[in-house]
Structure formats: structure tokens, C-alpha cells
Amino acid sequence: MDFRELMESKYREMLANYMENPSEQALYQGQKFSRKSIEHHVSPEEIIMLHKSLLEELEPNLSAKVIQSFDILLEVMMGYGLAYRELQSLRHKQHEIKTEIEIAANVQQTLLGTDIPSVEGLDIGALSVPAKLMNGDYFHFVEDENQNINVAIADVIGKGIPAALCMSMIKYAMDSLPESRNTPSTVLENLNRVVEQNVDLSMFITMFYGMYSLKSHTFRYASAGHEPGFFYCGETKVFSELEAKGLLLGIEKRTKYPQYEKKVNPGDMIILMSDGVTECRTENGFLERESLIGFIRKYIHLPAQEIVNNIFRELEKLQQFQLRDDFTLIILKRNV
Known part of the structure; x- marks a missing residue:
């Protein structure tokens, strides 16, 4: 079972626990979930869509206006998510280039060395x-x-x-x-x-x-x-x-x-x-x-x-x- 298959049940449990007991420990679990999501390339808009659907399930009497407000957040985060993924791609390429330059610099130092x-x-x-x-x-x-x-x-x-x-x-x-x-x-x-x-x-x-x-x-x-x-x-x-x-x-x-x-x-x-x-x-x-x-x-x-x-x-x-x-x-x- 991959991360996305586990993501809904883990997020449901984490959200329900926080709504029942909004503690620092529950928030820390959110940080851990965030790091795991980044590692598995889960976009911000995916998290928001999941949050919205689970909130409707856990709080069926929640105001419709509150639920609708997530649509605005989703639109905002779609642009943010695209920019974030581009940034991650650039960082990866930058790391590759830096590694290659470091190797080239070591080769140059050996090649140009003189006693x-x-x-x-x-x-x-x-x-x-x-x-x-x-x-x-x-x-x-x-x-x-x-x-x-x-x-x-x-x-x-x-x-x-x-x-x-x-x-x-x-x-x-x-x-x-x-x-x-x-x-x-x-x-x-x-x-x-x-x-x-x-x-x-x-x-x-x-x-x-x-x-x-x-x-x-x-x-x-x-x-x-x-x-x-x-x-x-x-x-x-x-x-x-x-x-x-x-x-x-x-x-x-x-x-x-x-x-x-x-x-x-x-x-x-x-x-x-x-x-x-x-x-x-x-x-x-x-x-x-x-x-x-x-x-x-x-x-x-x-x-x-x-x-x-x-x-x-x-x-x-x-x-x-x-x-x-x-x-x-x-x-x-x-x-x-």
C-alpha cells in the first residue's frame, strides 16, 4: 500500500484528534505528516481537497459558507503548488550542477597541480x-x-x-x-x-x-x-x-x-x-x-x-x- 492510499485514513485520524483535543502534540503530528507528504510529492492542493472532504464528513452541520471558502483556498494553492514543484525541480537541477562543478574542480586541481x-x-x-x-x-x-x-x-x-x-x-x-x-x-x-x-x-x-x-x-x-x-x-x-x-x-x-x-x-x-x-x-x-x-x-x-x-x-x-x-x-x- 503506497502513501496516497494511507494518506486519507492517517489524515482523518489526525484531524479528528485535533478537533477533539487541539493540543501542541496534535499540531506536531501535522508537521510530521507535512514532511512525509513532501517526500512523496503530494501537492498542497491535494491536501486541501482531502481536508475539505474530511471536514464535511466529520462536521456535517458545518456552515456551507465555511465549506465554500475552501474553494478559494484551493485555487490559491493550485498556483502555489505549481510554483513549488518548479522550485523543487530547479533545486534538484542546481544540486546536480553543483555536484558536477565540484567534481570538475577536483579534477582541475589534480590536473593543474604542480610541485x-x-x-x-x-x-x-x-x-x-x-x-x-x-x-x-x-x-x-x-x-x-x-x-x-x-x-x-x-x-x-x-x-x-x-x-x-x-x-x-x-x-x-x-x-x-x-x-x-x-x-x-x-x-x-x-x-x-x-x-x-x-x-x-x-x-x-x-x-x-x-x-x-x-x-x-x-x-x-x-x-x-x-x-x-x-x-x-x-x-x-x-x-x-x-x-x-x-x-x-x-x-x-x-x-x-x-x-x-x-x-x-x-x-x-x-x-x-x-x-x-x-x-x-x-x-x-x-x-x-x-x-x-x-x-x-x-x-x-x-x-x-x-x-x-x-x-x-x-x-x-x-x-x-x-x-x-x-x-x-x-x-x-x-x-x-
């Missing part, structure tokens, strides 16, 4: 936190056979699943590059051709690619329209921008990317970031680059990973713990 190199003389810290479930930022490290630490940081201008798919494509292209990597300018030229052929023109991708030589302690880099990083000189205690010019990836197939070079001495630092760091929105507007430098100075005595973690906490606090954009920050700090 932070641990090498003598160079302290590296990195953190990437998505504003939503899916990350539109990407960073990657490769230690090649020539004792170079290759570092890439990219940002899709946009959020959500389209940005995440673009990042997955960039990761695949990066993995397809030769182990030696050649030079930063060559890497960006190769990636630019891949993006130009495979990404819609409405999607914009910026990238910074650097190559740190552990032999000569020089940092060669090129940029495809990416947020400029900082260079900190340990001797003078001065921050300067890592200026680099270059067109965004995928705009023009034959784009050439100028290459730059910095000598890195003990105590020097290279700071790379996505625009989610520099465009952090506070109550007073966007975060000034000088304010960001102030946070770096505050924690500069700490290991690179702790600097990165502390800056993230500071900026997260400024945004009331609600990131408006994906956050990625990388610090390379020469110790000796």
Missing part, C-alpha cells in the same frame, strides 16, 4: 586560490636538465568553467613543450600559436614566463600582457617593477615576445602575481601597489611560503573574506 621545487640557495613560495570553485589562474614549475627553474603564471580574463577549460588547455600545451624549454620568449611564441588556433576570440589569456638559472643566478623572462611583477633588491631595499611588453596570447599568430634579464644577488626577490592580487577591492577602492609592497615588507624576513600565505590572509581580510577574483602569488627568494 614547488626545493633547491639549494633559492627559496620558493606559491599560492593560488580561486574566487569560485573553478580557477581561472594557473601557475607551473619545471626544473629542467640545465639547472633552470622554469616558472609560468597565467590568467584567463574571466571566471568559472570557460576559464578553467582554457587553463586545462594551457597546461596540456605546457606539458607538450620540450624538456629543455629553450627561452621564455620562445615558450610564449609556441603557446601563442596553440591559443590562437584553439581558443575563442572572446577569451583573453595573459601569461608571464620566467627562467631562473641556478648556475648564473640570472632570471630571464617574457610577458604576454600579464600583470607586471616586482623585483626586490636586497642591497638597496628597493622594489622595482619587472616591466615587460608583449601581446596577450592568441591575438596574433606570429607575435614575437621581447625577452628581459635580471641578475639576482643574495637577498634579492622576484614577486609574480595575477591581477587578483593587485586589483584587490577594498572599501576604499582598488589596492594600491605601494600598499602591496608594504605587506611584502612587513613579512620580508620570513621564508617565501610564509610571506605568500601572510599576504593572502591580509588581502582576504581587506575583502571581508570574499575574494572578487582568483588570487595567485609566487615569490622566488635567493638566500645565498
Whole structure:
């Protein structure tokens, strides 16, 4: 016997008990019945029709006007019931979509994962936190056979699943590059051709690619329209921008990317970031680059990973713990 076959007898018993003794316990039985009705997809108008028919049976001398008033209630609840069922359907679909996105986010995290190199003389810290479930930022490290630490940081201008798919494509292209990597300018030229052929023109991708030589302690880099990083000189205690010019990836197939070079001495630092760091929105507007430098100075005595973690906490606090954009920050700090 299904629920609807039991529903009439159970409701009759519950209604009769309440009419005889209108107690809190009887009302609680009504709440339990309501939950069961929802579980078995019984509509509100079905409950009202049942209530009306049972009331006529239990109280045959009840005023006809009172009985007729249920017709108005029934009409009202028919529209309500339709809207309620649509809401339940939307909630079910929303739950399915959320589950799928969570699975996709876990896959993305595994796919885009990279190990932070641990090498003598160079302290590296990195953190990437998505504003939503899916990350539109990407960073990657490769230690090649020539004792170079290759570092890439990219940002899709946009959020959500389209940005995440673009990042997955960039990761695949990066993995397809030769182990030696050649030079930063060559890497960006190769990636630019891949993006130009495979990404819609409405999607914009910026990238910074650097190559740190552990032999000569020089940092060669090129940029495809990416947020400029900082260079900190340990001797003078001065921050300067890592200026680099270059067109965004995928705009023009034959784009050439100028290459730059910095000598890195003990105590020097290279700071790379996505625009989610520099465009952090506070109550007073966007975060000034000088304010960001102030946070770096505050924690500069700490290991690179702790600097990165502390800056993230500071900026997260400024945004009331609600990131408006994906956050990625990388610090390379020469110790000796």
C-alpha cells in the first residue's frame, strides 16, 4: 500500500484528534505528516481537497459558507503548488550542477597541480586560490636538465568553467613543450600559436614566463600582457617593477615576445602575481601597489611560503573574506 492510499485514513485520524483535543502534540503530528507528504510529492492542493472532504464528513452541520471558502483556498494553492514543484525541480537541477562543478574542480586541481621545487640557495613560495570553485589562474614549475627553474603564471580574463577549460588547455600545451624549454620568449611564441588556433576570440589569456638559472643566478623572462611583477633588491631595499611588453596570447599568430634579464644577488626577490592580487577591492577602492609592497615588507624576513600565505590572509581580510577574483602569488627568494 503506497502513501496516497494511507494518506486519507492517517489524515482523518489526525484531524479528528485535533478537533477533539487541539493540543501542541496534535499540531506536531501535522508537521510530521507535512514532511512525509513532501517526500512523496503530494501537492498542497491535494491536501486541501482531502481536508475539505474530511471536514464535511466529520462536521456535517458545518456552515456551507465555511465549506465554500475552501474553494478559494484551493485555487490559491493550485498556483502555489505549481510554483513549488518548479522550485523543487530547479533545486534538484542546481544540486546536480553543483555536484558536477565540484567534481570538475577536483579534477582541475589534480590536473593543474604542480610541485614547488626545493633547491639549494633559492627559496620558493606559491599560492593560488580561486574566487569560485573553478580557477581561472594557473601557475607551473619545471626544473629542467640545465639547472633552470622554469616558472609560468597565467590568467584567463574571466571566471568559472570557460576559464578553467582554457587553463586545462594551457597546461596540456605546457606539458607538450620540450624538456629543455629553450627561452621564455620562445615558450610564449609556441603557446601563442596553440591559443590562437584553439581558443575563442572572446577569451583573453595573459601569461608571464620566467627562467631562473641556478648556475648564473640570472632570471630571464617574457610577458604576454600579464600583470607586471616586482623585483626586490636586497642591497638597496628597493622594489622595482619587472616591466615587460608583449601581446596577450592568441591575438596574433606570429607575435614575437621581447625577452628581459635580471641578475639576482643574495637577498634579492622576484614577486609574480595575477591581477587578483593587485586589483584587490577594498572599501576604499582598488589596492594600491605601494600598499602591496608594504605587506611584502612587513613579512620580508620570513621564508617565501610564509610571506605568500601572510599576504593572502591580509588581502582576504581587506575583502571581508570574499575574494572578487582568483588570487595567485609566487615569490622566488635567493638566500645565498
